[in-house]
Amino acid sequence: MTDVRLDHVSKRFGSIQALDDVSLHVAHQEFFCVLGPPGAGKTTLLRSIIGLEHPDAGTVEIGGHDVTGSEPGKRSVGIVFQNLALYPDKTVAKNLGFPLRQQSPRPSAAERDARVREIARLLRIEPLLNRRPAHLSGGERQRVAIGRALVRLHDVYLFDEPLSALDALLRVEMRAELKHLQRNLEKTLIYVTHDHVEAMSLADRICVLAGGRVQQVTSPQEIYRRPANKLVAWTIGSPPINLIEMNVVENDGQLSLDHAEIRIGSLPDGTLDPLRALMGSGATLGVRPEAVMLGRDAGDSRLACRVIAVEPLGPETIVDLELHGQVIKALTPPGVAYRPDERLPVAFDLGTAHIFGGDGATVYSADGDQSLVLHVGAPPNE
Ligand SMILES: Nc1ncnc2c1ncn2[C@@H]1O[C@H](COP(=O)(O)OP(=O)(O)OP(=O)(O)O)[C@@H](O)[C@H]1O
Ligand SMILES: [Mg+2]
Incomplete structure (x- = not known):
């Protein structure tokens, strides 16, 4: 031994x-x-x-x-x-x-x-x-x-x-x-x-x-x-995971993660206590580039982002997008020619998303669970 x-x-x-x-x-x-x-x-x-x-x-x-x-x-x-x-x-x-x-x-x-x-x-x-x-x-x-x-x-x-x-x-x-x-x-x-x-x-x-x-x-x-x-999460994966800063908000007893353009409601029970503790300091949403869907793949998403850069790699294409002043990356199948400056519908598959707390520790990994729901547009109560 x-x-x-x-x-x-x-x-x-x-x-x-x-x-x-x-x-x-x-x-x-x-x-x-x-x-x-x-x-x-x-x-x-x-x-x-x-x-x-x-x-x-x-x-x-x-x-x-x-x-x-x-x-x-x-x-x-x-x-x-x-x-x-x-x-x-x-x-x-x-x-x-x-x-x-x-x-x-x-x-x-x-x-x-x-x-x-x-x-x-x-x-x-x-x-x-x-x-x-x-x-x-x-x-x-x-x-x-x-x-x-x-x-x-x-x-x-x-x-x-x-x-x-x-x-x-x-x-x-x-x-x-x-x-x-x-x-x-x-x-x-x-x-x-x-x-x-x-x-x-x-x-x-x-x-x-x-x-x-x-x-x-x-x-x-x-x-x-x-x-x-x-x-x-940042160390594993290329391009690295997209990290989006969110505010932890409570309205009428309902907890959500809010961002200028998106809101995540229906948070899983296990996350409520740790997230409530982050009220005021915020949490981070982690979405891998392979979970960012564009154009037709984004279905009827109302979220739209401007294309900043396109890197065709052969078997896949990396598309840089602007989300409220931040660059997020999408890893997309080949075959669609995206152009810089065009605006595209964008959707996130939150079935593989992570939520990180203020100290960086993982509060939640969806790991196939589809309970996180993404709402697009300014949060309705503000
Ligand atoms: N003999 C030494 N004297 C002073 N500082 C050292 C010495 N050896 C390592 N360090 C420092 O300790 C830290 C860790 O070094 P180490 O070589 O173990 O890193 P590493 O992970 O192997 O990095 P790399 O990927 O660059 O090889 C570094 O900040 C390095 O500058
Ligand atoms: Mg070394």
Whole structure:
């Protein structure tokens, strides 16, 4: 059993709180992704697990053993660093075999050779073993770098944005390879990325880290359907979720969320108390671009918005719209040519909407429930 447990880990660099009371449990043989913006503390988290960084507070356990004070060599953890470099004057085989030469006790030449071949087979780079790095493509070089981290047998492997230097097409290709690799490796993998698509497609579970704090840990499906807060909702999805500031209003005992052009009535029972507490400070409505419908798809909606910009991407089109001085984005099917400055009927599918409170925490995720009702036009009582 090789699980990884962090318990209340904090790490500060001068005035920067890189990790702030981080508690996590990564299960045996799990593919665990840590997703977060630059500076979130992702690399510091990995360095704390491998032992290159020592937390100011908290404990790190690997396979049930407290390793908080132990040196990196004493932990069975391999790492693929964010900026990887191969030895330019050594062949792929020598690059892969180098970590084994430094192992103590040092495996025999035959053992080293067998292990290098095994890793090369796993990463499908056998035909490249006699080449030098300069004669490899970016993706091939990346595979060798990953192989060099995997060649020594460890219980846990850490990946620090291993694909970030690759172009978009290669990233997609390598993503599929990594998934395949993990199934064959049968190891615990902790994989850091700032790319939500990468995290969603690879992970058994995703941890969103921001400002050194764990925002949420859950499955890719759940994190999209039920984000814990506004920041998590914003992190998952491209273009990001539309956030519309609303006022919490009560008229004749009826609570609603009001905006200059729209009102949401019929709020679900569970939201009434938390929303009433937000009277005066307001709440935020979260509507994903894929839930914004335009033109004919908007049915008989009386809400109309001006088109600001149109980005045709091929399989879909992003349309920027103006809603009362704010830009909202719609992700629409291809086939309709929208033009800047035209006014279009707009509707929201609130069956996937979220309501966030003043502190950003999620008050309500519709998750298929259709009970939120959108009224268009100035709120009738004002
Ligand atoms: N050795 C250090 N000395 C001082 N500050 C540091 C050090 N290492 C990290 N930091 C700071 O701690 C914060 C977290 O850094 P970290 O490298 O863990 O972020 P990250 O999430 O990996 O970011 P990126 O996506 O850019 O790689 C940042 O503000 C960074 O500037
Ligand atoms: Mg980093």
